[in-house]
Amino acid sequence: MRMKLTAAAAIALTAMPMAATADGEVNIYSYRQAYLLEPLLNAFTDETGIKTNVVFARQGLAERLQREGRNSPADIVMTVDISRISELVEKDLVADLNSDTMNKNIPENLRHPDGKWYALTTRGRLIFTSKDRVEEGEISTYEDLADDKWEGRICTRSGKHPYNIALISSMIAHHGEEQTEQWLNDVKDNLARKPQGGDRDQIKAIAEGVCDISIGNSYYYGNMLMDENQRPTAEQVNLVFPNANDRGTHVNISGISLTQSAPNRDNAVKLMEFLSSPSAQRIYAEANSEYPANPNVKPTGLVAEWGEMTPDSLSLQEIANNRNAAVRLVDRVDYDG
Structure with a gap:
């Protein structure tokens, strides 16, 4: 059939x-x-x-x-x-x-x-920034999300969503649990609102002025650009390929x-x-x-127009192996609380 x-x-x-x-x-x-x-x-x-x-x-x-x-x-x-x-x-x-x-x-x-x-x-787990309120190059890595200059300026979906769990798992692989816990706690301190919605909702929040920075999968941005109703919203953000100059972007x-x-x-x-x-x-x-x-x-x-992405060469299996540890960290810092 x-x-x-x-x-x-x-x-x-x-x-x-x-x-x-x-x-x-x-x-x-x-x-x-x-x-x-x-x-x-x-x-x-x-x-x-x-x-x-x-x-x-x-x-x-x-x-x-x-x-x-x-x-x-x-x-x-x-x-x-x-x-x-x-x-x-x-x-x-x-x-x-x-x-x-x-x-x-x-x-x-x-x-x-x-x-x-x-x-x-x-698909890359990208950083999206307001074209009006964030200078190009002002943020370039996942680690930068913990900088206190972004206090009250970041939006994300739930920390327990599989996409964020995978990102946190990759941070554990690169930095260890203790350092990743501190990073996650600092990102939480920089949130503009309680984690909610999906990846597209974070881009919408930037367009509405709720926050200046968000995290999201690259294909959501692409799909918004291809939808004439959502394109004006997507066009209000820049996309950043995090860690492009070192280990590469988490995929x-x-x-x-x-x-x-x-x-x-x-x-x-x-x-x-x-x-x-x-x-x-x-x-x-x-x-x-x-x-x-x-x-x-x-x-x-569209994907080719964004420029070349340097993906993190970390094995996805290693990320999978850190999944349970990542879930524990989200609970420990009460990220969604």
Whole structure:
């Protein structure tokens, strides 16, 4: 069956039963929205003749896989950040995969050492600044967010959101828990308001004068620029690639994993390898203003116009390993309080 772009279709897909094994098919559980996947999956079917069946959900796929156990029809899980991928690994829901094609197309720091997950796209965790109230170059690193000159001038979403947990995890990897706790406490002291909303809401807050600085994923900014209603808001901020002159900007990923149950394993591996190919990487990255995970594919469109991003070369697996420590730090400093 082919995917539809409507919300009603997405809901229908969520409730639709799947045949575990079907010749010439592959079953996908996805945190990624339907409109982002449709062109990719259509291209895969056109090339291979293999049909794709999709269950979309905003949350709870790990719990669903656990309930279904070995009888799960899911072959693949597509996720939207390293925290959700880590949950799948920790619960032993995804399988090892040793694919020469995947290992060739996806850099070592963007995949699990045993092939339990692979990145498909990356997005930078950027700093956004008011064009009117912050001089260019006045802030250039994540560490600068703790400077007391920004007291009352920073907005963020919840510290417990997976995107911020991943950033804090990367800070732990670079600076250790003690120094990161101090940094996080200082950032909290600089907040203009209690953490709330999503990444787009932080950019809106800058435009409304609530704060002067925010943190957000690069693709949210890109999507706002492509929306004629949100473009005027997005155009009121500058984007900063933090730590561009030293270790590089923290990146998160959308990723893919082979499930332990995988009744259509061979078809699933074919899809994973297809999604890592240059042609699919271009489609996938362009659909959501993201960066291709395959280093042989260059960014295009708006993303290319922003200039080159130097990503932090830190292994995403190391970030995943620090996730629980990051959650403890958020609680300890009462960041959302």
